[in-house]
Amino acid sequence: MLDYDGEADRYDESRGGLPRARAAAAALGSLLPGHHTTVLDLACGTGIVGGCLREQGRTVLGVDRSAGMLARAEGRLDAVVRADARALPFADASLPAVTAVWLLNLLDDAAPVIAEAARVLRPGGVFVTTVDKAAAHAVDSDIDALVAPYRPAELPDGAGRVTALAAAEGLRPVRTARFTGHGQGRTPLALAARVREGSLYAEGGLPLAERLEALPGPTTPRAEPDFTLLALRRRNR
Known part of the structure; x- marks a missing residue:
């Protein structure tokens, strides 16, 4: 697992910076209810995406486990809380919107996070999350052809898996949106x-690493990924 405290100071510049954050926030905004909604951003990181949501007129609360990330997010968001997304310090049915961008793909099991998101959502509230992150990079066909055999058949952020887990918590899919991961085209060498x-x-070990390094243009970034957001609405009681 990445040392997020240690990476906080350089995280944004290594992940596409503001162009990527603004693209993500624009797509999120198209799925969130209203223009002045309060949004709980899970694993908010440095708050760069949430800060872009604030520019749209929303009130953004950030939750993250990393103190280093929250130190950066504090000036960008309306409030931040150090907490685990699997045990949120918010009351039942208290929020109109929850987001989780590039979180579920990092987990062994997305179920506890989805359950918590559903718990804190008001009836009719919306949970928006990225899904199928690995598939977003399939545009770099030469790299993907080598790594695909080592990708698990079922991933924690797979759209089908997320939809099934969400259904068990009273959430139903309503819409999707896509956005470009600016500055995130992979290179074989990296x-x-x-x-x-x-x-x-x-x-894949050493043999896979060597095959990647042997690809043409080993330091040339491949096509930027195209990420998918899935919006799920909590049933009205």
């Missing part, structure tokens, strides 16, 4: 380094 250190596609 991905090979992560394979070598065992933080990604570890099953």
Whole structure:
């Protein structure tokens, strides 16, 4: 797992910065209710996406486990709380909207987070989350052709999996939106380094790393990913 406290100071610049954040916030805004809604942003990180939501007129509350990330988010969001997204310090049915951007893909099991999001949502409230993150990179066909065999058949942020877990919590899918991950086109060399250190596609090991490094243009970023957001609405009681 990435050391988010240690990465906080350079996290934004290494993840596409404001162009990526604004694209994500624009897509989120198209799925969120109203223009002045209060939004709880799970795993808010540095608050860069939430800050863009604030620019749209929304009140944004951020939750994250990393103190380093929250120190950066504090000036961007209306309020921040250090907490685990699986145990939120908010009352039942107290919020109109919850977001989780690039969170479920990091988990072994998305069920507790989805359950908490459903718990704090008001009837008719909306939970918006990214899904199918791995598939977003399939546009870099030469890289994806090598890593696809090492991708698990079922991922915690798979749209089908998320929809099924959400249904059990009284959430139903209503709409989707897509946005470009500006500045996140992968390079074979950078991905090979992560394979070598065992933080990604570890099953491929050294042979996979070497095959990635042998691809043409090893330092040339491939096409930027196209991410998917899924909006799920809590049933009215």
